[in-house]
Structure formats: C-alpha cells, structure tokens
Amino acid sequence: xxxxxxxxxKLYKISLVVLLAIFLLYVFNEIHDLASxxxxxxxxxxxxxxxxxxxNLVTSVLYDYRxxxxxxxxxxxxxxxxxxxxxxxxxxxxxxxxxFLIIVxxxxxxxxxxxxxxxxYLILFGHxxxxxxxxxxVVLALIPIVMTITYCIEFSEYKFKPNIKTLLEDLGSxxxxxxxLFGIVTGSNFLASGQSNLxxxxxxxxxxxxxILCLNIIIGIKVGAGMAKIFNSLIKxx
Amino acid sequence: MIDIILxxxxxxxxxxxxxxxxxxxxxxxxxxxxxxxxxLVVIFVILQAPSAALAEAVIxxxxxxxxxxITINKTxxxxx
Amino acid sequence: xxxxxFIVIFLFCLGIYTIISQxxxxxxxxxxxxVESSLILLLILVGYKPGGTAPILDKVYQIVVDPISQAxxxxxxxxxxxxTAVMLMLVIKIQKRYGTLNIDKIRKLHG
Numbered sequence: 001x002x003x004x005x006x007x008x009x010k011l012y013k014i015s016l017v018v019l020l021a022i023f024l025l026y027v028f029n030e031i032h033d034l035a036s037x038x039x040x041x042x043x044x045x046x047x048x049x050x051x052x053x054x055x056n057l058v059t060s061v062l063y064d065y066r067x068x069x070x071x072x073x074x075x076x077x078x079x080x081x082x083x084x085x086x087x088x089x090x091x092x093x094x095x096x097x098x099x100f101l102i103i104v105x106x107x108x109x110x111x112x113x114x115x116x117x118x119x120x121y122l123i124l125f126g127h128x129x130x131x132x133x134x135x136x137x138v139v140l141a142l143i144p145i146v147m148t149i150t151y152c153i154e155f156s157e158y159k160f161k162p163n164i165k166t167l168l169e170d171l172g173s174x175x176x177x178x179x180x181l182f183g184i185v186t187g188s189n190f191l192a193s194g195q196s197n198l199x200x201x202x203x204x205x206x207x208x209x210x211x212i213l214c215l216n217i218i219i220g221i222k223v224g225a226g227m228a229k230i231f232n233s234l235i236k237x238x
Numbered sequence: 239m240i241d242i243i244l245x246x247x248x249x250x251x252x253x254x255x256x257x258x259x260x261x262x263x264x265x266x267x268x269x270x271x272x273x274x275x276x277x278l279v280v281i282f283v284i285l286q287a288p289s290a291a292l293a294e295a296v297i298x299x300x301x302x303x304x305x306x307x308i309t310i311n312k313t314x315x316x317x318x
Numbered sequence: 319x320x321x322x323x324f325i326v327i328f329l330f331c332l333g334i335y336t337i338i339s340q341x342x343x344x345x346x347x348x349x350x351x352x353v354e355s356s357l358i359l360l361l362i363l364v365g366y367k368p369g370g371t372a373p374i375l376d377k378v379y380q381i382v383v384d385p386i387s388q389a390x391x392x393x394x395x396x397x398x399x400x401x402t403a404v405m406l407m408l409v410i411k412i413q414k415r416y417g418t419l420n421i422d423k424i425r426k427l428h429g
Binding site for chain 3: 244245248251252255256258259264267268271274275278281282285286287288289290293294297298301302305306308309310312313
C-alpha cells in the first residue's frame with residue numbers, strides 16, 4: 001500500500017513537470033522571433049557609439065542607458081554580504097586541515113601577480129573589450145580566496161584586513177551615488193554620462209566615454225571587496 | 239560545421255545536467271557543476287555574447303563551485 | 319538554432335523537478351542553479367540574430383546582435399552568485415540546528 005502511494009506521488013510530480021513543459025512550448029512558439037521587432041536596440045546599435053563614447057555596447061547599456069539596474073545590483077551584493085556577516089559567529093572556526101606539497105606553495109608566487117594584472121586589465125579596458133567592472137572585481141577577489149584556501153584564514157585576514165574590505169565596499173557605494181549626482185550638477189538627469197556635456201573623447205581610446213571609466217573602477221573595487229567578504233564569512237560560519 | 243559542434247555540446251549539456259541531478263554521491267554531483275558551466279560558456283561564445291561568457295566562466299564555474307565545496311566541508315564535519 | 323529552445327525547456331523542467339522531488343537540501347540548491355542557467359540561456363537566445371556579430375563596434379557592421387538582453391543576462395549572473403551564497407549559508411545554519419539535511423526529517427522534528 002505504501003509503495004503504491006509513493007509511486008502515485010512520483011507520477012504526480014512527473015506529470016506536473018510535463019504539463020509545464022507543454023505550456024512552455026506554446027509560449028516559446030509565440031516569442032521565438034522577438035529579436036526582429038525591437039526598435040530600442042536598433043537605436044542603441046546605430047547611435048550608441050556617438051552618444052556614449054564606448055565601443056562595447058553592453059558596457060554602454062549597463063553604465064549609461066540603464067545605470068539604475070547597476071545601482072540595484074550593487075545594492076543586492078551589499079545586502080548579501082551584510083546578511084552573511086550578520087549570521088557568522090565571532091569566534092574562529094577551523095576547516096578540515098590539508099597539508100599541501102611545495103608545488104602548490106611555489107605556484108602561488110606565480111599566480112598572484114597574474115591574477116592582479118588580469119583583473120586590472122579587465123576593469124580598465126571595460127569599455128573597449130569584453131569584461132567590465134563586475135568580472136574584473138571577481139578576478140581581483142580571487143587573490144584573497146586563493147590565499148585562504150592555500151594557507152589559512154588567519155594569514156589571509158592578516159594580509160587583507162576585514163575592516164579595510166568593509167570600508168572599501170561602503171566607499172564604493174557612496175562614490176557611485178556621488179558620481180550620479182555629478183550628472184545633476186552639469187544640468188542633466190541622475191547618472192547621465194552621455195547627455196551631460198563632459199567631453200566624450202575619441203571612441204576607441206583608453207580615456208574616453210565620460211563617466212564610464214570612473215564607474216567601472218568604482219564597481220570593480222566594490223564587487224571585489226564584497227565577494228572576498230562573502231567567501232570569508234562562508235568559511236568562518238559554523 | 240558549427241551546427242555539428244553545437245549538437246555535440248547540447249548532448250553533453252543535457253547529459254551533465256542529468257548526471258548532476260540523479261547521482262547519489264554529493265561530491266561528484268558538485269564537481270559536475272563547473273563542467274556544466276564550461277559547456278555553457280562555449281555555447282555563449284557561439285551565440286556571440288562574449289561579455290556574458292566571461293561572467294559565466296568566472297562566477298558560475300569558478301566562485302559558486304567554491305561555495306558548494308565549502309558547504310560540503312562544513313556539513314560533513316558534523317556527521318563524523 | 320530552434321533546437322536550443324528545446325534544451326531551455328528541458329533544463330527548466332529538470333530544475334523544477336529537482337526542487338520538488340529531491341530530499342537533500344544541497345540538491346535543491348543545485349536545482350535552483352540549473353533553473354537560473356536555463357533562464358540566462360533563454361535571455362541570450364532571444365537576442366540572437368543569424369549571421370550577426372558581437373556588439374563591439376570597432377568598425378561598421380551590417381548585422382549586430384541585441385545588446386540589451388546580454389546586459390540583462392550579465393546582471394542575472396552576478397545576482398545569482400550572491401543569492402546562492404546566502405542560500406548555502408542558510409543550509410549550513412539548518413544543518414547545525416537540526417543535525418540533518420533531509421527535509422522530511424526536519425519537518426518531523428519541527429512538529
């Protein structure tokens with residue numbers, strides 16, 4: 001009796017999922033040629049380079065046309081790191097200890113400068129190449145994470161103090177809003193970089209694109225500090 | 239030529255997702271997650287989205303796997 | 319490229335089935351990750367045009383894929399990483415409180 005009951009329950013779940021699949025099939029049959037009807041993206045593609053000064057259109061959408069989305073995303077990361085820091089007890093908790101060979105310790109010497117150069121490149125050239133503040137920030141945050149895994153959490157927190165990481169994250173959020181208010185001072189909207197008369201420069205050079213370079217650097221530092229804090233909180237949690 | 243590569247990638251994507259859900263061992267289920275992410279990165283590059291491919295490679299295939307391994311480490315320690 | 323819509327439907331339904339049928343809490347978090355990946359793939363697939371180039375305009379191209387959906391996909395990836403971290407921290411807390419990861423046992427213990 002119990003086996004029949006369990007089989008019926010499993011069949012019920014599978015039929016529910018199959019019904020969902022049939023419904024999704026009807027929906028996707030309607031929307032599969034959506035890309036040919038979007039007039040907004042046509043405007044972005046034809047006028048985007050002149051209006052914002054950035055070659056990479058994804059960056060110009062993220063940091064110029066739709067900067068409010070980026071502000072909300074930064075708020076989500078700040079909230080997540082705050083929740084994790086709230087849940088962690090104050091005393092230290094150790095992980096399963098692992099003794100590494102000397103090969104791992106020697107590889108650390110080569111991999112840390114490589115990660116620093118790669119992260120800085122991805123942040124600084126975010127408006128010319130694929131990349132940007134978020135990806136570069138996470139690559140920079142990999143340095144304290146690799147130190148935590150290879151040595152121990154005390155060494156990582158001795159090299160990068162937790163108070164400094166908290167200060168960098170809060171400072172990033174405040175500087176983002178101050179740079180947004182800079183658009184109002186020059187007589188335009190909040191967080192406007194292309195519409196305000198800043199001098200966009202030649203598209204394709206490193207110093208061009210108005211506020212986009214500054215916003216990239218700020219977001220990169222903020223996301224890097226936030227991700228390193230999240231990982232250390234998860235290791236210290238019990 | 240690109241169609242054949244795409245079909246092979248799709249078959250491996252479905253296979254990896256199936257393995258990730260239905261295997262009994264928790265650690266091999268988690269180690270299948272970066273393979274899933276890497277196949278998704280190649281599909282994104284074929285679909286002409288390099289920015290999203292970079293973010294997927296760094297975050298889903300790199301950072302999230304670390305989070306899962308830490309969780310396994312913490313929850314196995316209590317059972318011993 | 320129409321076959322990619324079927325893989326989106328397959329991954330979405332597999333993730334939903336994982337969430338409603340598996341007993342282990344870490345498996346449920348993996349189900350959330352699969353659903354999120356399928357939605358990112360859908361966002362990029364909607365903006366794709368056959369024969370287009372990536373939206374980096376160092377010179378003038380004829381067909382360029384949609385940049386808006388790619389920006390939304392990038393936003394979704396970063397948010398998904400931090401939300402997964404919060405969920406895993408809650409899993410660690412539940413394991414410390416109840417001593418198990420099976421959700422049937424947790425339900426019985428509670429009342």
